Amino acid sequence: MQKSFYLNQENLSLLPANVIRPTYNRNDITTTIVHIGVSNFHRSHQAYYTNELMNKYGFTDCGICGIDLLDSDRKIYSILKDQDGLYTLITKQPNGVNRIKIIGSIVEYFFAPENPVAVIEKMAHPNIQVITLTIAEDGYHLNEITGEFDMNQALIAEDLKNPLSPNTVFGYLTQALKLRQHRDIGGCTIISCDNIPSNGTTIKNSLFKYLEKAEPELLDWVDQHITFPNTMVDRITPVTRIEDLSYLKNDLQTEDQWPVVCEPFSQWIIEDNFATQRPQWDKVGVQFTQDISPYENMKLRLLNAGHSILGIVGTLLGYHTVDEAACDNDLMTFVEHFMQEEVSPTLDKTKKTDINNYKQNIIARFQNSHIKDSLTRICKESSAKIPLFILPTIQDQLKSNKHIRLGAFIIAAWCKYNDGMDENGNNYEISDELSDILIRTAALSHQSPIRFLEIEPVFKDLINEKIFVDEYLKAIEALRKQTVKKCLRNINSSH
Structure with missing residues (x-):
């Protein structure tokens, strides 16, 4: 040799x-x-x-x-x-x-x-x-x-x-x-x-x-x-x-x-x-x-948000890498629905063809089985990522009186993620600067589900948005009673 x-x-x-x-x-x-x-x-x-x-x-x-x-x-x-x-x-x-x-x-x-x-x-x-x-x-x-x-x-x-x-x-x-x-x-x-x-x-x-x-x-x-x-x-x-x-x-x-x-x-x-x-x-x-905002919003709300969804929900489903999670048809269908129905309407400064091309590209990139990007890395410091990647879409949709059901489900799934156990009973570590608050509040949410939304550094005044809170409470109740897989299929079947 x-x-x-x-x-x-x-x-x-x-x-x-x-x-x-x-x-x-x-x-x-x-x-x-x-x-x-x-x-x-x-x-x-x-x-x-x-x-x-x-x-x-x-x-x-x-x-x-x-x-x-x-x-x-x-x-x-x-x-x-x-x-x-x-x-x-x-x-x-x-x-x-x-x-x-x-x-x-x-x-x-x-x-x-x-x-x-x-x-x-x-x-x-x-x-x-x-x-x-x-x-x-x-x-x-x-x-x-x-x-x-x-x-x-x-x-x-x-x-x-x-x-x-x-x-x-x-x-x-x-x-x-x-x-x-x-x-x-x-x-x-x-x-x-x-x-x-x-x-x-x-x-x-x-x-x-x-x-x-x-x-x-x-x-x-x-x-x-x-x-x-x-x-x-x-x-x-x-x-x-x-x-x-x-x-x-x-x-x-x-x-x-x-x-x-x-x-x-x-x-x-x-x-x-x-x-x-x-x-x-x-x-x-x-x-x-001359104007970076259309590109920036498209990337943060589609790619980075998509990554966070795959990380949080994929971990709950027992996956370990992005490509594994992205090859789960139920999860990827959910991600596609979220991008199409709740993110795309907020990208009003961006050409539809650019958005569609970017979304198609994202799916192929997520499914590249040779990258092996770990979900642990994706989920690290989620308390800093959620306010940047997910919440702006929810807030814009609320202002326009449009759908936020899928966004609410993502937040509910993140609450469940902070229980620290996947659907197969395997534990995983919560790596986050706010891990103590996240874990404690997620535990309290089993008795009082709304407690999770009281984390002010993350959610600010989102708890005052009744439409969002109602959808979040439905989602967290479903996630506590049913498997994540079944919840995803129920949501997907309604679209």
């Missing part, structure tokens, strides 16, 4: 001929992009697009400097440093064929806790034109109830006291932008790539709230020189499994300590609002638009 080799710059030439690798000289690349939060998603999405731009068109002025802020990021930082920033992207086709590509667009890397000043200096470097973020919702430090930036969080307070040793993205951005102003370097574009509504507006508003307290004299300069375009990002990127590492080692003799797995589909739409010259990502499929 052929001996395997470690993935790094020196060993690129040892890769099999069918592996696509960087055709550009990485030593010639100029770093103009800083990315904060080098997640699997960043590596399958933004870093992928940038790699394509360099590989296909020979651009040398769009290298990425990765920056990780959290102690928990030390492992990925160490691995990518060992691998000279290189990693394998495994794109799993529905037919079982894997496309293997080595991504080389991350040409610099900093671990912020080791040297905060170096990170601030890098972000303030004259070459840096774009700062992108995948910091997950926690990284925005939003208040659970109001959804506004929370100045009272411990890490924010700590950053205000120790501005040159920040913990949060807001602390780092503030010091970097302060340097840019002081040195008359000029502005840059800050792009959130996280799954939150109006992500650019969110990061802007939060940063401005922080600046009001930390550096109020910087506000006018930031307002004039920094832009925050909203974006829509889309690519299913599951957790890397041990089988993926073994596949590379056994089939390609390559030892990559943290490859990334993704689906073939990828989409990135960015509001055309750049402070400086934008990277020419449009050459490799990125769309620039």
Whole structure:
């Protein structure tokens, strides 16, 4: 058996001929992009697009400097440093064929806790034109109830006291932008790539709230020189499994300590609002638009909501992966009814043909049996996802006096999910910041079903909507008395 080799710059030439690798000289690349939060998603999405731009068109002025802020990021930082920033992207086709590509667009890397000043200096470097973020919702430090930036969080307070040793993205951005102003370097574009509504507006508003307290004299300069375009990002990127590492080692003799797995589909739409010259990502499929909202709503309310439904109801049915749940005809029929009857009417700014094409695409993507995206991952932090993916549809439907029966069933199913046991009597863990509240309130709902809707950080004043409450109570009663399968079939048969 052929001996395997470690993935790094020196060993690129040892890769099999069918592996696509960087055709550009990485030593010639100029770093103009800083990315904060080098997640699997960043590596399958933004870093992928940038790699394509360099590989296909020979651009040398769009290298990425990765920056990780959290102690928990030390492992990925160490691995990518060992691998000279290189990693394998495994794109799993529905037919079982894997496309293997080595991504080389991350040409610099900093671990912020080791040297905060170096990170601030890098972000303030004259070459840096774009700062992108995948910091997950926690990284925005939003208040659970109001959804506004929370100045009272411990890490924010700590950053205000120790501005040159920040913990949060807001602390780092503030010091970097302060340097840019002081040195008359000029502005840059800050792009959130996280799954939150109006992500650019969110990061802007939060940063401005922080600046009001930390550096109020910087506000006018930031307002004039920094832009925050909203974006829509889309690519299913599951957790890397041990089988993926073994596949590379056994089939390609390559030892990559943290490859990334993704689906073939990828989409990135960015509001055309750049402070400086934008990277020419449009050459490799990125769309620039004046209004992001139709794309954003379609993605959050169809794809992300669909994922959450499959995660919650699929777990109750005893499934473990998205493709298993998506191949359950009763569950998938329910998802299709929800998308058609309750979501589509809320997407009034989007062309019907775009909606229909997107929905058909989603079903095929969910059913890709080679992705093996775990329902555990999908259900993690559901208390943050439900208000973003499901509740806006319910609220819009209520305003228009339209159907919310299916949405109410989803919330009732989530209540039952928090009992922590599937229909086969198997227990599963509730992984959520509000897990104590969710589990306790779900238990109380056996005697008083409405108690679950009293979780204010999630539902706000939804408990005051009588039409919704009535449908929810019917759904939770049915789910307590009958199997989930039977409930799904009863709902589907009425459509």
